[in-house]
Structures are given as structure tokens and as C-alpha cells.
Amino acid sequence: MLTAAWFTSVMNASTQVFWVPVPLPALDSPGWQISARAFAWGLRSVTSTVLTLVLFATYLGIGALAHDTHFSLGWVLASTALVWAGPAQIILISTLGSGATVVQAAIAVAVSAIRLFPMVVSVLPMLRTPQTKRRHLIFTTHFIAITMWVECFRLLPHVPRERRIAFTNGLGVGLMSVCLIATALGYGLAANLPQLFGAAILLLTPLAFLLSTARNCRQLADVVALALGLTLFPFVSMLNTGVDILISGVVAGTIAYGVHCWRERA
Amino acid sequence: MSDFLGDWYALTVLVLAGFLPNEIWRMLGLWLGGGVDEGSELLVWVRAVATAILAGVIAQILVFPPGALASVPGFLRYGAVAAGLAVFMVTRRSIFAGVVGGEVVMLAGKWWLG
Numbered sequence: 546m547l548t549a550a551w552f553t554s555v556m557n558a559s560t561q562v563f564w565v566p567v568p569l570p571a572l573d574s575p576g577w578q579i580s581a582r583a584f585a586w587g588l589r590s591v592t593s594t595v596l597t598l599v600l601f602a603t604y605l606g607i608g609a610l611a612h613d614t615h616f617s618l619g620w621v622l623a624s625t626a627l628v629w630a631g632p633a634q635i636i637l638i639s640t641l642g643s644g645a646t647v648v649q650a651a652i653a654v655a656v657s658a659i660r661l662f663p664m665v666v667s668v669l670p671m672l673r674t675p676q677t678k679r680r681h682l683i684f685t686t687h688f689i690a691i692t693m694w695v696e697c698f699r700l701l702p703h704v705p706r707e708r709r710i711a712f713t714n715g716l717g718v719g720l721m722s723v724c725l726i727a728t729a730l731g732y733g734l735a736a737n738l739p740q741l742f743g744a745a746i747l748l749l750t751p752l753a754f755l756l757s758t759a760r761n762c763r764q765l766a767d768v769v770a771l772a773l774g775l776t777l778f779p780f781v782s783m784l785n786t787g788v789d790i791l792i793s794g795v796v797a798g799t800i801a802y803g804v805h806c807w808r809e810r811a
Numbered sequence: 812m813s814d815f816l817g818d819w820y821a822l823t824v825l826v827l828a829g830f831l832p833n834e835i836w837r838m839l840g841l842w843l844g845g846g847v848d849e850g851s852e853l854l855v856w857v858r859a860v861a862t863a864i865l866a867g868v869i870a871q872i873l874v875f876p877p878g879a880l881a882s883v884p885g886f887l888r889y890g891a892v893a894a895g896l897a898v899f900m901v902t903r904r905s906i907f908a909g910v911v912g913g914e915v916v917m918l919a920g921k922w923w924l925g
Binding site: 790 | 829
């Protein structure tokens with residue numbers, strides 16, 4: 546039943562209905578003329594998505610994991626601000642915690658983060674105006690991660706183009722603030738958290754990432770890549786190469802691309 | 812250094828193993844992205860590989876669970892994620908409903924196992 550065709554048909558049938566109303570003023574509202582107000586509206590948009598709750602809980606888990614792995618509170622807060630990518634942080638903390646070398650941890654993080662490249666490439670055209678310079682986008686680019694990516698696609702069409710950078714900065718600062726608070730709370734509570742609760746919040750990361758990615762699948766290639774990547778990893782991991790994720794990812798992704806080319810030609 | 816930040820060594824490790832290998836992909840997207848057409852074949856391939864890598868990261872967390880998640884038996888971890896995906900599908904792609912559904916299955920399973 547779980548064929549790719551079924552998967553895409555379900556997705557296509559329902560793409561129109563899952564967006565919740567966007568609580569932003571009309572595009573021609575005079576409020577948009579002030580950059581600071583666009584920033585504030587971005588900040589406030591943090592409350593308009595349930596993904597904020599999911600992120601909050603995910604970072605509770607990261608804080609607790611860092612505590613249990615004997616990192617300092619300041620270290621894990623700095624990792625949330627600097628790395629700003631849930632899976633990379635979990636991989637960093639768990640590989641370093643299990644005694645891996647700095648180089649091994651860096652490779653594992655770098656492999657897990659390749660997804661940020663196409664994410665940035667697809668979000669930036671929505672932020673640019675003909676006057677925008679690259680350096681204007683450096684700060685904004687740092688915020689781009691999966692939740693920001695999903696939310697940019699949902700919210701930016703309702704923001705006038707020349708205010709999108711300010712708006713996205715507001716959204717990024719808002720989400721990061723929520724996550725910094727969650728990291729600190731998770732760290733502080735870790736010693737008193739029941740194990741079941743700790744397990745529940747760590748399960749959030751795979752659940753939220755799987756579903757966020759599934760929601761943004763736009764082509765058959767994306768769906769095949771997701772399904773094949775999930776099934777291939779357990780087999781490749783038996784090889785114990787140290788770069789298992791990279792191998793299973795490149796193989797599954799290339800097969801998915803092949804399926805895409807074959808469909809285009811047919 | 813205070814206890815808050817830990818020692819300089821830990822912070823250097825954070826920058827070298829956490830910040831730089833992660834941030835380089837964002838900055839590459841910024842530097843090279845301007846020249847890449849959003850619909851280009853290269854980007855379709857890069858996106859497929861990136862999606863498959865993310866799927867691998869998800870699988871890794873489930874197959875080799877970190878911290879407290881290791882206390883949940885394997886079949887329950889996989890079952891909970893499968894249930895979350897099913898709820899996501901029937902609720903017209905609601906991420907929130909899917910996440911709650913998966914969590915409920917995991918908690919119910921742990922409670923049932925005792």
C-alpha cells in the first residue's frame with residue numbers, strides 16, 4: 546500500500562488544505578513600511594505555528610541530553626545558538642559523549658548538515674530583491690533550518706518582498722529564543738526528569754523531521770529519496786564505515802534522481 | 812573559565828566539530844545559490860541526496876538511540892514513528908497530529924510493557 550504513487554497522490558490531494566490562516570496584515574498595509582514592525586511581526590509569528598511547540602520540546606531533549614553527557618549549560622546554549630540544527634546537535638553531543646574524536650564528530654555533523662545547502666538555495670530567492678547584497682543575507686542565512694524552511698514557504702508570500710529579510714530575522718530570533726529557553730530548562734530539569742519523559746522528547750526529533758520533510762516533498766524524487774534513505778541506512782550501517790549516512794544518502798538520493806529522470810522521459 | 816561555559820577546549824571543540832561543519836553548508840548555499848536555478852537538474856539531485864541523508868539521520872536516531880530513548884525497545888520506536896506517519900497521512904499532512912500520534916503510541920506501548 547505504501548507505494549510512491551500512493552504517497553504522492555495523498556500529498557497532492559491535500560496540499561491545499563493544511564495551511565492554517567496566516568495572522569498577518571494585508572500586503573498593502575502601511576505597517577509594512579516600517580522595517581522594525583516587519584521584524585516584530587516575524588517575532589510574533591512564532592506563536593502562529595504548532596511547530597514552535599515541537600521545537601521547544603526537541604530542545605528540552607537536547608538540553609537534557611547535554612546534561613546527561615556532562616556538557617556545561619553554557620556550552621549547550623552556545624551550541625543551540627551557533628549550530629542551530631537539532632540533528633547536528635544530537636549527533637555532536639552523542640558522538641563526543643561516546644568518546645569519538647573531534648574529527649569523527651566533525652565528519653558526522655558535516656554529513657548530517659548537507660541538507661542545509663539545498664534548503665538555503667530554495668529559500669534565498671524568496672528573500673532577495675534586485676538591491677539585496679550577499680552580506681545582507683548572512684545573518685538571515687544562519688537561521689535557516691527545517692522549521693524556518695517550512696515556515697518561510699508558508700509565511701513569506703504574505704510579506705512584501707522588501708520586508709522579507711526583516712520579517713525572517715524576527716522569526717529566526719523568536720524561534721531561537723524559544724529554543725534557548727527550552728535548552729536551559731531541559732538542562733536544569735534533566736536530573737529530575739523521569740526516563741520515560743526523556744525518551745518521549747528524544748523521539749520528537751525523528752518524528753518531527755520525518756513529517757516536516759514529508760510535508761515539503763514536492764516531487765516524486767523527494768518522496769523516493771525519503772523512503773529509500775530510511776530503509777537503506779540500517780543495511781549500510783552494518784558496514785560500519787564511519788560515513789554510513791553519507792553512503793546511504795548518496796546512493797538513495799541518486800536512485801531517487803534516476804527515478805525522476807526516468808519519469809521525465811516517459 | 813567559569814563552570815558555566817566549561818573550559819576553552821570544550822568551546823573550541825564546539826566550534827570545530829559543531830559550528831563550522833554545519834555552517835559551511837549554509838554559507839555555500841549563500842555563495843553558490845545565486846547562480847543555481849531553482850528548477851535545475853543539479854539541484855534536484857542535491858535535494859534528493861540531502862533528503863536521503865536526512866532520512867539516514869532519522870534512521871540513525873531510531874536504530875542507535877541516544878540517551879533515554881535507548882530505554883524504549885526497537886520495535887516500539889519503529890512502530891511509534893510508523894504510527895505517527897500514518898496519523899500524518901490521514902489528518903491531511905498535519906505535522907502536529909502526526910507527532911502527537913507517534914508519541915501516544917510510544918507512551919502507551921511503554922505503559923503496556925510495564
